Amino acid sequence: MELLTKLEELVLIAILRLKDKAYGISIYNYIVALTGKDVTVSSVYFPLERLVRNGYLQTSRGEPTPQRGGMGKRYYRLTKAGVKALQENRSLHETAWKGVSDILKST
Amino acid sequence: MNKPPKLAKFLLKILSSREKDDAYMGDIEELFYYRTECQGYRWSKRWYWWEAFKSIPGFIRESIRWRMAMLGNYIKITFRNMKRHKGYTFINIAGLAVGIACTIFILLWVRDELSFDRFHENADRIYRVVFSTSDDGSPTNANGAFGVGPALKRDFPEVLETVRLRKMGQGVKRYIGYKDKKYYELRFFFSEPTIFTVFDFPLIKGDPAKALDEPNSIVLTEEVARKYFGNEDPIGEIIEADPYNDGELMLFHVTGIAKDVPRNSHFHFDFLASYSTLKEDTNEFSGFYQHFTYVLLSDRSSAESLDPKLLDFLHRNWRENPWYTISLQPLLDVRLHSRLKAEIEPTGNVLYVYIFTAIAVLVLVIACINFMNLTSARAVKRAKEVGIRKVVGAKKNQLVRQFMGESFLLSVFSAVAAVLIIIMALPFFNGLTGKGITLLSLINPTFVLGIGAITLAVGFISGIYPAFFLSSFQPMHSLKSRSGYSFSGTVLRKGLVIFQFTLSIGIIFSTLIVHKQMKYIQSRNLGYDKEQIMVIPLNKDLRQNYKGFRNELLKYTGIENTATSSWVPTRGSGHLSFRFEDHEEILSQVIYGIDRDFVSTYGLKFLAGKNIQHLSSDNATSEFLVSELTTQEAGYFSPQEAVGKSVAEYSGQFRGHIVGVVNDINIYSLHQEPYSIIYAVTPIKNHNYLSIRMLPQNISDSISYIQKTWQKMVPSNPLDYFFLDVSFEQMHLADKRMGEIFSVFSILAVFVACMGLFGLAAYTAEQKTKEIGVRKVLGASSSSIYVLLSQKFLKWVALANILAWPVAYYAMHKWLQNFAYRVTIGWEIFLVSAGVALSISVVTVSFQSIKAALTNPTDSLRYE
Numbered sequence: 001m002e003l004l005t006k007l008e009e010l011v012l013i014a015i016l017r018l019k020d021k022a023y024g025i026s027i028y029n030y031i032v033a034l035t036g037k038d039v040t041v042s043s044v045y046f047p048l049e050r051l052v053r054n055g056y057l058q059t060s061r062g063e064p065t066p067q068r069g070g071m072g073k074r075y076y077r078l079t080k081a082g083v084k085a086l087q088e089n090r091s092l093h094e095t096a097w098k099g100v101s102d103i104l105k106s107t
Numbered sequence: 108m109n110k111p112p113k114l115a116k117f118l119l120k121i122l123s124s125r126e127k128d129d130a131y132m133g134d135i136e137e138l139f140y141y142r143t144e145c146q147g148y149r150w151s152k153r154w155y156w157w158e159a160f161k162s163i164p165g166f167i168r169e170s171i172r173w174r175m176a177m178l179g180n181y182i183k184i185t186f187r188n189m190k191r192h193k194g195y196t197f198i199n200i201a202g203l204a205v206g207i208a209c210t211i212f213i214l215l216w217v218r219d220e221l222s223f224d225r226f227h228e229n230a231d232r233i234y235r236v237v238f239s240t241s242d243d244g245s246p247t248n249a250n251g252a253f254g255v256g257p258a259l260k261r262d263f264p265e266v267l268e269t270v271r272l273r274k275m276g277q278g279v280k281r282y283i284g285y286k287d288k289k290y291y292e293l294r295f296f297f298s299e300p301t302i303f304t305v306f307d308f309p310l311i312k313g314d315p316a317k318a319l320d321e322p323n324s325i326v327l328t329e330e331v332a333r334k335y336f337g338n339e340d341p342i343g344e345i346i347e348a349d350p351y352n353d354g355e356l357m358l359f360h361v362t363g364i365a366k367d368v369p370r371n372s373h374f375h376f377d378f379l380a381s382y383s384t385l386k387e388d389t390n391e392f393s394g395f396y397q398h399f400t401y402v403l404l405s406d407r408s409s410a411e412s413l414d415p416k417l418l419d420f421l422h423r424n425w426r427e428n429p430w431y432t433i434s435l436q437p438l439l440d441v442r443l444h445s446r447l448k449a450e451i452e453p454t455g456n457v458l459y460v461y462i463f464t465a466i467a468v469l470v471l472v473i474a475c476i477n478f479m480n481l482t483s484a485r486a487v488k489r490a491k492e493v494g495i496r497k498v499v500g501a502k503k504n505q506l507v508r509q510f511m512g513e514s515f516l517l518s519v520f521s522a523v524a525a526v527l528i529i530i531m532a533l534p535f536f537n538g539l540t541g542k543g544i545t546l547l548s549l550i551n552p553t554f555v556l557g558i559g560a561i562t563l564a565v566g567f568i569s570g571i572y573p574a575f576f577l578s579s580f581q582p583m584h585s586l587k588s589r590s591g592y593s594f595s596g597t598v599l600r601k602g603l604v605i606f607q608f609t610l611s612i613g614i615i616f617s618t619l620i621v622h623k624q625m626k627y628i629q630s631r632n633l634g635y636d637k638e639q640i641m642v643i644p645l646n647k648d649l650r651q652n653y654k655g656f657r658n659e660l661l662k663y664t665g666i667e668n669t670a671t672s673s674w675v676p677t678r679g680s681g682h683l684s685f686r687f688e689d690h691e692e693i694l695s696q697v698i699y700g701i702d703r704d705f706v707s708t709y710g711l712k713f714l715a716g717k718n719i720q721h722l723s724s725d726n727a728t729s730e731f732l733v734s735e736l737t738t739q740e741a742g743y744f745s746p747q748e749a750v751g752k753s754v755a756e757y758s759g760q761f762r763g764h765i766v767g768v769v770n771d772i773n774i775y776s777l778h779q780e781p782y783s784i785i786y787a788v789t790p791i792k793n794h795n796y797l798s799i800r801m802l803p804q805n806i807s808d809s810i811s812y813i814q815k816t817w818q819k820m821v822p823s824n825p826l827d828y829f830f831l832d833v834s835f836e837q838m839h840l841a842d843k844r845m846g847e848i849f850s851v852f853s854i855l856a857v858f859v860a861c862m863g864l865f866g867l868a869a870y871t872a873e874q875k876t877k878e879i880g881v882r883k884v885l886g887a888s889s890s891s892i893y894v895l896l897s898q899k900f901l902k903w904v905a906l907a908n909i910l911a912w913p914v915a916y917y918a919m920h921k922w923l924q925n926f927a928y929r930v931t932i933g934w935e936i937f938l939v940s941a942g943v944a945l946s947i948s949v950v951t952v953s954f955q956s957i958k959a960a961l962t963n964p965t966d967s968l969r970y971e
Contacts, residue, residue: 023130023134024130024131024134025134025137025138025141028134028138040158040161041134041135041138041158042158042161042162042165045131061130064129064133067136067137067140068133068134068136068137069111069132069133069136071129071130071132071133071136072129072130072133073130073133073134074130074131
């Protein structure tokens with residue numbers, strides 16, 4: 001199993017949630033809204049490119065629009081490997097956190 | 108709708124690693140419009156720019172990653188090629204290394220020449236007052252009158268300070284003693300305290316403001332202090348000296364120790380005595396002495412404004428019709444741009460700076476051409492590689508970069524080799540040039556940057572042609588043909604070889620002329636016989652004992668004659684103004700005080716009249732000998748006519764008539780025309796030198812006899828002597844040195860050029876291996892093959908000769924103008940330079956051609 005970074009994890013979740021509307025800007029907007037931080041656009045692109053390289057994401061091209069200066073969107077979708085990686089990370093997360101909340105409260 | 112800024116968009120496009128990704132660009136653009144709506148155009152524009160800038164680090168990272176990958180490949184290929192063709196690699200690197208080393212040596216020399224006197228903080232505001240006795244007022248003398256300095260300071264506010272330096276005699280050693288340490292010293296000066304404020308001569312001990320204030324105080328240099336005092340503290344000690352060389356010892360308090368004068372100063376003192384000690388009237392304007400005046404001006408422009416006022420200055424302070432004029436010479440011009448009489452030390456010549464810089468560039472160019480030629484000649488071997496690279500997708504500029512890189516790598520190797528050569532050859536270089544450049548002084552930013560710049564320049568110049576040539580191959584072509592790929596570089600290559608040899612032949616030509624001139628100078632008749640004359644500076648005891656000493660010497664068969672005189676050729680002269688009978692103008696003449704044996708000792712010839720009869724002159728009845736030139740200047744038609752004419756010294760010191768006319772002699776170097784000289788018999792107390800003429804046989808026996816006699820008759824002082832011919836040679840040391848430097852670098856230039864020729868010949872032979880095999884099978888003789896391979900190169904060299912001659916002729920003609928006496932550039936120079944170049948290239952080319960011609964055809968046909 002490969003560990004995902006926090007950002008990669010968030011990006012994967014965003015793509016899952018956005019369903020077939022997941023492209024650069026929407027993912028970026030989602031992450032900005034979620035974290036409340038004004039992250040840069042490229043900070044979303046680096047995890048996206050890595051995830052594509054690792055085979056967790058597949059892409060498809062959208063139609064170009066005048067709003068985008070005549071350039072098309074690239075939509076992202078999770079592959080099976082992507083889904084599996086996300087699930088594994090989640091269970092890892094939960095295992096790791098088990099019982100920690102009690103300790104946190106008591107301190 | 109507002110569009111994103113075009114420039115930023117362009118930047119983003121070329122810089123971004125996602126340059127080809129429409130989706131990314133689209134996203135950025137969409138965000139831009141979104142931001143424009145939310146925050147306004149201004150903010151979103153700013154944001155867009157920011158995005159563009161942010162992509163720079165990524166861009167650099169990415170490009171370096173790819174470059175590194177390709178660089179690894181390039182370097183691997185370069186090394187493989189170097190290994191496979193060791194011979195060519197060696198020629199390339201060795202040629203370039205020698206070229207770079209040569210250039211750096213010459214640049215070191217040039218830098219040293221240019222650095223003279225620059226260590227003074229005020230160097231650009233210090234001027235030397237130079238004197239002129241010529242009609243047009245152009246400076247003739249570095250030395251001059253006593254009183255000018257202080258008067259200048261008094262009259263002109265822009266003259267902030269003046270320094271006066273009095274040197275005792277020209278090249279005349281003075282006796283200095285401390286307890287039992289007694290020596291004759293050469294660099295004895297009197298100077299004013301301002302020498303420490305105008306110039307930068309720091310004192311290690313003593314107060315610069317006071318050290319030279321009191322009469323009879325003296326400042327020594329560190330080295331001299333060590334010589335006389337060892338480890339003792341010299342301050343306050345008393346040394347005795349005979350600065351006037353008249354036997355009256357003067358005592359001096361040591362008041363300071365100065366740091367040794369830097370090598371690159373135009374004068375060096377060992378002893379600086381206080382100016383106030385001088386016996387002469389130091390406000391006097393008339394008469395030139397070994398006396399030098401420097402002024403510190405408030406700023407550089409005032410030198411120009413001062414110049415027109417100087418004649419008026421002389422009128423005001425001296426007399427209505429001055430027989431000399433003065434002008435100001437920048438201190439920084441003294442080393443290279445000054446050709447005056449009576450310099451304190453021999454100066455350099457800017458001409459040599461130019462010549463050597465030119466040679467440096469030429470040698471480097473020759474080495475670069477080698478590289479270009481060999482690389483482009485061997486292009487065939489690389490053609491296939493270029494083809495494959497292009498097929499695989501290399502762009503042209505990538506290939507250019509690759510081959511440029513190779514050439515840079517080679518030039519770096521060469522530079523490393525060059526540095527090794529420099530380190531090893533530095534002692535030789537110092538010996539050759541008389542400079543004292545140490546390894547330690549090489550470690551400075553200028554030198555390192557210099558090597559870096561030369562390396563880059565060499566890499567660039569020698570790589571640019573092969574790079575574009577190689578990268579322009581069509582892959583189709585170069586992959587299809589197995590070998591013998593035809594290319595069009597031959598014309599250029601031919602041109603380059605011819606050019607290279609033109610340069611080399613030019614250098615050979617010049618070297619021959621320099622040598623001819625040097626030989627001529629050494630053998631030229633100077634008007635007196637300079638061989639076998641020993642000169643001894645006179646001192647008090649010797650003056651008193653001269654008669655006895657002379658008689659004692661003449662007893663010995665090896666000694667022909669002796670004479671005393673105020674000056675001897677090569678060592679200084681005094682100038683006085685004379686009025687001649689039947690001649691209006693006052694003439695400046697060199698005055699030689701002599702005794703009656705002088706003429707025969709020096710082998711002068713009488714053109715008219717006879718030798719001086721009386722023993723010693725009184726004012727009114729002096730008898731004079733004059734040089735032939737004097738009679739011409741005075742307007743007499745023949746030497747005979749001059750005899751009997753009356754002559755008077757301007758101030759009335761001497762008065763009398765001419766009794767004889769002798770031939771002209773060269774009392775200085777052959778750069779100068781002979782002076783007109785007046786000889787007068789003067790008392791021995793005014794004489795500085797004893798000249799001894801010896802027979803050429805058993806010189807060493809004669810010397811030891813003189814030594815023994817000296818010890819017997821003048822035991823108080825050590826014997827100090829020199830030979831006139833050696834002294835004369837020293838005057839031309841700079842020229843001789845130039846000749847030697849010239850030869851060394853010309854040999855190197857020719858050597859480098861030959862290496863290139865050798866490489867090309869080897870290459871041609873290799874190319875024609877199969878052709879030679881076929882020819883031999885069909886019955887060609889070895890000699891016909893030899894001719895086939897060599898004739899092309901020899902034709903080139905012949906052509907180069909014809910091109911080189913006019914340029915070299917013109918340049919050397921100019922150089923010879925430097926000498927008052929010069930050789931002619933005869934036809935034999937042309938023949939010899941052509942012969943040398945041709946024979947060297949024949950040998951070089953033959954080496955390969957004969958090898959190729961003698962190979963067994965079965966081997967050559969099997970080749971490839």
